[in-house]
Amino acid sequence: MADWKKNDRIQVIIEDLSETGEGIGKTDGFTWFIKDTVIGDHVEAKAMKVKKNYGFAHLEQIIKPSESRITPLCPVAKQCGGCQLQTMSYEEELRYKERKIYGNITRIGGFQDVPMLPIMGMDEPWRYRNKAQFPWGLDKDGKPVAGFYAGRTHAIIGCEDCLLGVEENREVLGRIKAHMERYHLAPYDESTHKGLIRHTLIRKGFQTGELMVCQVINGNQLPHSEELVKSLLEIPGMTSISLNVNKEQTNVILGNKVENLFGPGYITDYIGSVQYRISPLSFYQVNPVQTKKLYETALEYAGLTGGETVWDLYCGIGTISLFLAQKAKKVYGVEIVPQAIDDARENARLNGIENAEFFVGKAEKVLPEQFEKNQVYADVIVVDPPRKGCDEKCLETIVKMGPKRVVYVSCDSATLARDLKYLAESGYELVRVRGCDMFPWTTHVETVVLMSRVKVNTMF
Incomplete structure (x- = not known):
């Protein structure tokens, strides 16, 4: 077995994927895990971490792409931690x-x-999620940004129109961002536990078209909330708008206290002929x-x-x-x-x-x-x-x-x-x-x- 060390270059053919979606390839019986690769890819990679029988390597170049390799539809697919398999054809994924x-x-x-x-x-394996939870932060210019965490981190990758989510998400986030900018409301900062605006939870009833927005805040109230409600009500289907109070230093997104700002406090949807009432804290298949x-x-x-x-x-x-x-x-x-x-x-x-x-x-x-x-x-x-x-x-x-x-x-x-x-x-x-x-x-x-x-x- 070869003696590999950090920064060594390796060439390997990807034979399988791990539970978390990294490509798996072998050199002389030694196993490598390489992110952003697809089964069938012939790649060159750089060793980053080497253990006794396996190592992790960083993809440097694809020498010969797999027949199953496709170009991701989402512009931030590589950085965002949400999707792991956008470079693989859907048939191969199944x-x-x-x-x-x-x-x-x-x-x-x-x-x-x-x-x-x-x-x-x-x-149609796109736009299938009826629920999204967007964390808020600041971009490099100090402006509010919503998106998703990069893989294994809490760094926010700006993405206000996730292709797995409904098209209304972008409209909702745009209006919340305008409200933050207008009234100088700061996004929450995990490291200092300061800032008001934490996550925005959006749900949509696919059969009913009903929309729910629940804004998570690190405080007891949202300044000028009636203005935000007015703005959100311009979006067709808007049925329920609420605030969720979460003042804990935690990774848990929702707190236990919900304050209703507009509507009945829930939306409804159907699976088959059965109707379901969904409130902000309910678990419902996405x-x-x-x-x-x-x-x-x-x-x-x-x-x-x-x-x-x-x-x-x-x-x-x-x-x-x-x-x-x-x-x-x-x-x-x-x-x-x-x-x-x-x-x-x-x-x-x-x-x-x-x-x-x-x-x-x-x-x-x-x-x-x-x-x-x-x-x-x-x-x-x-x-x-x-x-x-x-x-x-x-x-x-x-x-x-x-x-x-x-x-x-x-x-x-x-x-x-x-x-x-x-x-x-x-x-x-x-x-x-x-x-x-x-x-x-x-x-x-x-x-x-x-x-x-x-x-x-x-x-x-």
Whole structure:
């Protein structure tokens, strides 16, 4: 094995991509990670950091580009930390995501045979996000700028028209910037904890056209807020305008206090025929087009005939629960965020759904409580946990309850694979796996999995 050191030049062909989107290539068995490369690229790079068996190198030049290499549409794609894969064709990106899911399920989950269906990609993989959160800062001329953080930093790259977001974002940010300049309102500075204007959260209902703006401030009030409201109301579809107070020194974007400036304090949108009410603090899937495909797949995997009791764990504002309630006898939803549960109950009322009940609390606490104390059982359990996956106590209870089917929706196929392994060792078999590309041009991918109980649970 060659002895590489910092600043050495290397030539390498990129064979794969890492979880975070860096190209992976090998020289004499030594692995290199090189950002901004695509599978199939033949590149020259400069060694930046060298470990025992692997190193990180900086791309110097592309000797021969991959057939999958394309020119990014976004002018700041390279600097911005939002997209990792804009230099790769969309077809290749979908193949990469399928391999990533398959790789994790075989390697971490230990499954030999993975019953994978083709990934659900987008016909139009741009302008798909119904939500954006723009941090504010100062540009090099000392003027307010909104955009996104550069990769692995908190340096703001100016980008007021992100091509993943809706076109109205630019209009909203332009009006907020004019307001800041007119009244000399300073953007927030993380290092000094000074400055008023932190992030701007914008949401749009894709089916309803309703717009929401929530301005996060490092203070209790926004000077001349009525002027800003007047300006924002000139944008078609503007339905809800609010302030969010966040005076903490933290990376968390939203504080807990919301002050309504205009409108009902929420917008509504539809996924399929189900209507949802979305408030500034609600979690709601950011890609409504793909969410519909994802939920329809989850519903299909749940195999409901109208007589089942279903538990939806980590249910948020009840998005999957209400989808399932259309075909189930009874749905129970569990979520730790109280406001999300208020929204879930309101969403059930809004849709005239009476067979859904919601609990506030940790899934790993509520589930055993209801099962052991109240003998509430489950025919089907649906889980859609955060990135860290399911808590082991929660998995334990799922196995104890012994539902016929478990439908697992995941935003991280590594923790998914770990949890599937646990279920497989406890009497469940892997029936179907399908990727859903909710986040084109990034390395993230959603997966929906069906597991079926093989043998009757011995604990009964």
